[in-house]
Amino acid sequence: QVQLVESGGGLVQPGGSLRLSCAASGSISSSNVMGWYRQAPGKERELVAHITHGGNTNYADSVKGRFTISRDYAKNTVNLQMNSLKPEDTAVYSCNVVFYYGTYWGQGTQVTVSS
Secondary structure, eight states: EEEEEEEEEEETTOOOOOOOOEEEESSOOOOOOEEEEEETEEEEOEEEEEOOOTTTTEEEETTTTTTEEEETTTTEEEEEEEEEOOOOOOOEEEEEETTEEEEEEEEEEEEEOOO
């Protein structure tokens, strides 16, 4: 049993900041990779950032220098700090956790960047 719940989405003006959080529960260990993805209307889901068990991170080129992913291993929480937001960042943001047999997803949180 694994459950992921995202929070922190909302409406923000271009250039603003927002912090997303993903709370995980169930049989998750520090060895599992966790990450953030996003999907805009009519678009395919795309990678935003991943963080490995060792704390190594990967970012989409479009968010490098603006977004930061972090993880609290004791609480099984992964966060995404988003700065210098652009209208093209508007999407539903979902977190996930990766197992050898597959991936679990949260339901997502809406982020809207608009003036």
